[in-house]
Amino acid sequence: MTTITAVTVSDVRFPTSASADGSDAMNKDADYSAAYVELSTDDPDLSGYGFTFTIGRGNDLCVEAARQRALPLIGRDVDEVVGDLGGVYRELQSDSQMRWLGPEKGVVHLALAAVMNAVWDMAARRAGTPLWRLLAEMTPEQLVDVADMRYLSDALTREEAIALLEEMVPTREQRIAQLEASGYPCYTTSAGWLGYSDDKLRRLCQEAVDAGYKHIKLKVGGDLDDDIRRCSIAREVIGWDAALMIDANQVWDVPEAIEWVQRLAEFKPLWIEEPTSPDDVLGHAAVRAAVAPIGVATGEHGMNRVLFKQMFQAEAIDFCQLDSARLASINEILAVYLMAKKFDVPVCPHAGGVGLCELVQHLSVFDYVAVSGTLENRVTEFVDHLHEHFVDPCIVEDGAYRLPSQPGYSAQMYAASIEEFRYPDGAFWRASGVAGSRGPVLEGQR
Amino acid sequence: MTTITAVTVSDVRFPTSASADGSDAMNKDADYSAAYVELSTDDPDLSGYGFTFTIGRGNDLCVEAARQRALPLIGRDVDEVVGDLGGVYRELQSDSQMRWLGPEKGVVHLALAAVMNAVWDMAARRAGTPLWRLLAEMTPEQLVDVADMRYLSDALTREEAIALLEEMVPTREQRIAQLEASGYPCYTTSAGWLGYSDDKLRRLCQEAVDAGYKHIKLKVGGDLDDDIRRCSIAREVIGWDAALMIDANQVWDVPEAIEWVQRLAEFKPLWIEEPTSPDDVLGHAAVRAAVAPIGVATGEHGMNRVLFKQMFQAEAIDFCQLDSARLASINEILAVYLMAKKFDVPVCPHAGGVGLCELVQHLSVFDYVAVSGTLENRVTEFVDHLHEHFVDPCIVEDGAYRLPSQPGYSAQMYAASIEEFRYPDGAFWRASGVAGSRGPVLEGQR
16 A cells, blocks of 8 residues: 655745746736645655646745645545545535635635645556546546536536537547647747837747747737737737737726727737636626627636636637636546537636646647547647756647656656745745845835 | 834634534534734834634635735835725735735635725724724715726726715715614524524524514525424524525535525525525526525625626626625725615625624625615624624624724724634633644644
8 A cells, every 4th residue: 555645835936027027917027936746655656746836925825725735635545545536626625614715716726726736646647647648548427527516517417528528439549649640739928928028029929930839929908009019010920820819917997908909909819818807707708799709718817617617608708728727626627628618618728837838738638639629729828938847848849739748747846946946945045135025024024 | 103013913713613603504613713913003002903704724824814915014104004095905905926826816815805904994093983984984086096996897987986975975974873873784693503403593593583683594505304494493483574594605506506495485585695606696697587586695705896796797696795804805895885886786794703793884884874875675794703802892782783983993802812712822722622633734644
């Protein structure tokens, strides 16, 4: 018997704000961070790794919440845990005292994501297979059993979900072979951060085209004239056959979103992403009705499956951008994929940040193989940041993710990276002399 | 000049689970708790007190989040802070790194509520007046300036909000005089916790009737036969002229909610409270359409003003039960009251817990005086727990809250109570020997 012996959660923060990487109209100084979970066992060759993603301050709250949520796993038999991934999820999720702090949203939900991501990583490692394949080899009943279907039965019943999955079973292997040959298509956001100069934008757009990308995304919403100029530059470089997406990161009220997007319509964006509050289902539906044929996309701040259910029911979005570290891991993500299938909305997962690309490649591959069965209107985000810290980094070639081949969820970071960027005592933060100005303690002591 | 010199946040937990006080179908073992903020100044006679409410584990997360969110206040001139309550709110709220952890929901939002509650308490103390009167003496423009109207303009514009408030200005004093004579009507939940025996239920219903209550609320949703029996007992005791409300605390999916409530329709409940996920606007609208004339009520877990906006737009609820420690204090609560007025939905605030009754009495009085101008269909929750720990406890007589008269937001707890129930080092928890079984640290070490 192999036993889970300890949980270690690390506060890892990268100083991305120094270079304006990740800058947008809402988030001008993001320090990409992870509350990073390691579940250790008494087998030195088996651990589970997972994380949630934040942008700096407050990452410590997720670290402590993840530690508390993971404690019930200590002392458990690994095979019992990975043999009952639905039951373990429901047990951790249903702590009623912790639930009060959401419910199912915010810090305690991000923490559950981090812990369950580590459990799923451990399950795939234990099986000696990449997570996408572990999922792709589960039966429809097994998948629906681990999915969190609570509060969804008015939109999708268990029987409907199983039937949707059954349809795709006979052709799963064909699609695996296809993706092994060509990869899963992705787009890049690396070009378009709001804090970049026009010259840098032009150069990065050209580099993206040269690298084979057919989709480019720009941040907008700071200043309308700037947005018009930046969209013009992008179209000059990428032409009109490639897709241009724009992302406002929630800065607008609904009427303002409609007006602003209409002013950018001449650039024919494929989608407007996060036009307003991520909680505003009816607002997104109103924007969508007003700006068509421009699509509406949202989801990186989509707090839980109940929000996505309503986005589908209200026909509020054209693209579902679920987040692998905000939804409570595979259990909840599965439910969203199943609803997306029923409501015929393509899922184009949010990525970037720290390690999100490493996770979402597994999701997109699984989706194509076992759920959607189509690549139409599907393209997964890719941002070329911070992959060097991961033991099994994603590989993108010709605008497509290559299929992960190592066992697990590709979530493990190098120990040396954690040592260097652990906040506030890692070598980088001690040496930088800026820890004080970014951290919570000294900040208020002016 | 008076300066804010320190923030102290205490983790205060009461062992209410031992008596099944607060037990419902979702929350079987609530230990009512507060993340309790004191903003100290260099004037020993002036502090600001505020809190958010939780039910035990994870209260430490809110404590640390509140500490971090309050730090920018240290060193500030008290009069500048209380003279710009909108600006201070927006500054604290807009920390983009902390915002990522919600946004505007969960632990970081609960923490903002705790801090801004303390700021508003300080403002009223500085003015030497109870908070309800401070608010009732502000002009419509001043009120709308401090309200958080972001993301709401598709439902309510600034100009509409001012006009709604203007209407009520000439008659404010009349309504104050009326409430000073008769109090603000309330109902009691103390009788109906799910963990109470039938005998205790019967006795407490009788006591409630004897005390002048015209509304009684029961918890339901555990077992249908039990619910039928308990509703029968309640109706036997209170008769059919008094109102009976039922509360399911989110345990049902939408179809199940509809079916279960229809089975209890014979008891003519005034409302079904929290029939399903608190995030499910469209689900509440579906339940409401199906169970009319039984009303639908929700809000104690309503995460922010954007959720309430949609509840109003979708005609999803008959009663708005906003929570004074979950919404980000007066700034956000004002916005919800203004929308409720426009959409003609009565606000019946959630209370109980620790100190929520002390807060909501101010809100209800202000609402009647300056916003709604009516008591029709309005009744505010009252639960007779834990008031003895407050310096200025609410006073309920003949089923009505008496008007608070002391300066502030009635949020201050006795120092001795904090010392005794501070977790885990207060005298109660050290002596009880149960700290280990309730706390996060030992819990996982089985």
